Amino acid sequence: MNTQMAAIIKKDMQSITSNKRMFATLLIVPIVLTIFLPSVFILTLYFVPEEGEELLQLLETLPLPLQSGSSLQSMILLMLNFILPGFFLMIPIMASSVMSAASFVGEKEKRTLETLLYCPLSLKQIFRSKVTASFLISMVVSGISFAAMLVVVEALSYTITGGFVLPDIKWIFILFLVAPAISLIAITLIVRMSAKAQSVEDAQQGAVFLLIPVLLLLIGQFTGILLISSWLLLSIGILCAFAAVILLNKSMSHFQYETLLKN
Amino acid sequence: MNAITLIELSKTYPGGKKAVDSVNINLSPGEVFGFLGPNGAGKTTTVKLLGGMLRPTGGSCSIFAIDSVKEPEKVHALCGVVTEHAQMYDSLTGIQNLMFYGSVYGLSSSESQKRGLELLNQLELSEAKDQKLFSYSTGMRQRLSLARSLIHQPKILFLDEPTSGLDPESAQNVHGMIRHLAKEKGITVFLCTHQLRYAQEICTRYGLMDKGRLLAEGTLDQLRTKVCSGAVMKIKATGVPSDLSCHQTPEGVLEIPIQSEEEVPKTARRIVESGGNIYHISTKLPSLEDIYFHLTNRKENCR
Numbered sequence: 001m002n003t004q005m006a007a008i009i010k011k012d013m014q015s016i017t018s019n020k021r022m023f024a025t026l027l028i029v030p031i032v033l034t035i036f037l038p039s040v041f042i043l044t045l046y047f048v049p050e051e052g053e054e055l056l057q058l059l060e061t062l063p064l065p066l067q068s069g070s071s072l073q074s075m076i077l078l079m080l081n082f083i084l085p086g087f088f089l090m091i092p093i094m095a096s097s098v099m100s101a102a103s104f105v106g107e108k109e110k111r112t113l114e115t116l117l118y119c120p121l122s123l124k125q126i127f128r129s130k131v132t133a134s135f136l137i138s139m140v141v142s143g144i145s146f147a148a149m150l151v152v153v154e155a156l157s158y159t160i161t162g163g164f165v166l167p168d169i170k171w172i173f174i175l176f177l178v179a180p181a182i183s184l185i186a187i188t189l190i191v192r193m194s195a196k197a198q199s200v201e202d203a204q205q206g207a208v209f210l211l212i213p214v215l216l217l218l219i220g221q222f223t224g225i226l227l228i229s230s231w232l233l234l235s236i237g238i239l240c241a242f243a244a245v246i247l248l249n250k251s252m253s254h255f256q257y258e259t260l261l262k263n
Numbered sequence: 264m265n266a267i268t269l270i271e272l273s274k275t276y277p278g279g280k281k282a283v284d285s286v287n288i289n290l291s292p293g294e295v296f297g298f299l300g301p302n303g304a305g306k307t308t309t310v311k312l313l314g315g316m317l318r319p320t321g322g323s324c325s326i327f328a329i330d331s332v333k334e335p336e337k338v339h340a341l342c343g344v345v346t347e348h349a350q351m352y353d354s355l356t357g358i359q360n361l362m363f364y365g366s367v368y369g370l371s372s373s374e375s376q377k378r379g380l381e382l383l384n385q386l387e388l389s390e391a392k393d394q395k396l397f398s399y400s401t402g403m404r405q406r407l408s409l410a411r412s413l414i415h416q417p418k419i420l421f422l423d424e425p426t427s428g429l430d431p432e433s434a435q436n437v438h439g440m441i442r443h444l445a446k447e448k449g450i451t452v453f454l455c456t457h458q459l460r461y462a463q464e465i466c467t468r469y470g471l472m473d474k475g476r477l478l479a480e481g482t483l484d485q486l487r488t489k490v491c492s493g494a495v496m497k498i499k500a501t502g503v504p505s506d507l508s509c510h511q512t513p514e515g516v517l518e519i520p521i522q523s524e525e526e527v528p529k530t531a532r533r534i535v536e537s538g539g540n541i542y543h544i545s546t547k548l549p550s551l552e553d554i555y556f557h558l559t560n561r562k563e564n565c566r
Contacts, residue, residue, distance in 0.1 A: 003366065003369070004366065004367050004368070004369055007367050008367060011352075011355075011363050015352070015354055018354045019354065110350065110352075110353065111348050111349070111350040112349075112350050112351060112352055114346070114348045114350075115349040115350060115351060115364075115411070116367070117316065118314060118316075118339050118342070118344045118349060119339055119364070119367045119368060120336045120337070120339040120340035120367075120368060120369070121336055121339075121367065122335075122336050123335075256318070257315060257316045257317070257335065258316065258317050258318055261316060261348075
């Protein structure tokens with residue numbers, strides 16, 4: 001990484017905060033998924049306990065450590081470690097899609113890409129800088145979202161049950177493996193589409209189908225068909241990381257000035 | 264070593280449109296080359312080929328012997344490019360834009376700022392340096408693009424219609440700057456334009472393009488010899504012999520086509536000897552515009 005690439009990364013990261021519309025998009029989804037949603041879940045369990053009966057049945061099938069403490073606390077723990085991961089994974093996908101669409105297609109749309117391509121950096125260096133900027137924003141948003149979610153869940157748990165709930169090891173896998181890997185996959189997909197996409201919206205739509213596996217995972221959780229175990233998450237994470245590296249390298253080798261500037 | 268070399272350079276777009284057709288040009292350092300032609304002549308495509316943004320379908324092009332296709336980033340380090348399609352960031356101010364591009368070209372932050380402020384001053388943009396680009400007029404943007412292209416002190420400047428959208432005063436200022444850059448700093452300028460009068464003021468050599476083909480190339484004198492050698496003798500006189508082939512303008516000035524300036528005294532003598540009176544004589548050599556129109560067949564004859 002040289003100072004020229006660092007300049008592009010810095011500019012891309014600053015541009016997201018100066019664009020109010022994009023910044024709002026980056027904020028709203030994490031707020032809904034990590035603050036609003038857990039609060040609604042926990043408050044529903046507290047105020048309407050009969051709604052949680054089905055969850056209690058599910059609790060009986062779970063490993064022993066989850067069954068310690070009050071049933072309300074167990075349900076909060078269940079939510080934190082089994083339901084929220086699925087919702088949480090939407091954040092890196094969303095953040096990296098918004099950022100990379102603005103970074104690649106946005107520059108093309110605003111005719112600033114050509115100016116950047118005339119700089120004395122190779123296409124790979126420009127590409128890497130932009131991927132890094134999108135990736136860093138995605139990781140920062142994911143990290144802050146996780147912290148906010150934890151604060152909200154712990155505060156509500158303590159207020160309602162008088163005790164804290166502990167996130168299990170799968171959150172480590174999510175934060176350090178799955179979220180970075182799916183961010184990279186989302187960025188790569190947007191970048192691949194950037195040659196054909198004419199607008200930022202076009203490119204973002206393409207990343208929507210990345211949400212499908214996450215939604216399936218969530219449905220699996222709710223219906224009890226598939227429970228996310230730590231080992232399953234680790235495997236998914238490793239698989240995604242491999243896929244991300246392969247896709248990224250393949251995309252880089254495909255790029256030429258002419259295809260990038262094609263209208 | 265040539266600053267710019269084009270050898271049989273051709274580009275045919277995937278749809279089959281031949282934008283550049285076997286063009287050969289060699290430019291020495293410090294030349295101001297006017298690349299002239301109507302819209303769609305292939306001027307911008309040529310600049311993109313030289314900058315490595317497009318791959319030629321035939322021939323080759325190089326900048327100081329560096330192949331534009333094989334080592335585009337090395338070429339970019341030597342060149343500054345101003346084209347209609349190369350815009351800057353609306354969300355940044357004038358000086359922030361210049362500092363960003365300065366750092367991307369490898370200048371330190373303080374160097375970029377110093378150089379940026381100097382260029383803004385030269386291009387009369389100092390007062391707008393802290394304004395975001397979205398509030399800039401077309402002319403201001405154009406001048407800022409020129410400042411951006413000069414931030415890293417390039418050896419070659421590619422300017423694609425650099426004065427479009429500028430008022431005459433700003434255009435004059437930009438032309439003065441181009442002339443100065445070539446003369447004092449030895450920068451080679453590749454100027455694409457269809458403003459022929461301005462081109463004639465600042466260029467040392469010309470290439471006339473139409474439909475992808477280089478119709479003629481050379482200095483103005485060379486083009487006059489190659490393309491349109493005839494001059495016009497303008498004379499205000501009475502008693503002009505009737506057998507003298509001439510055309511009278513609405514202002515009463517007679518225009519007599521001549522092959523060389525040697526014919527001027529001979530013609531004047533004939534008028535005087537036949538009893539006529541001469542009030543004014545001048546000769547007009549074909550301008551770049553005359554040569555251009557002659558070549559593109561827009562006008563049948565040189566005026």
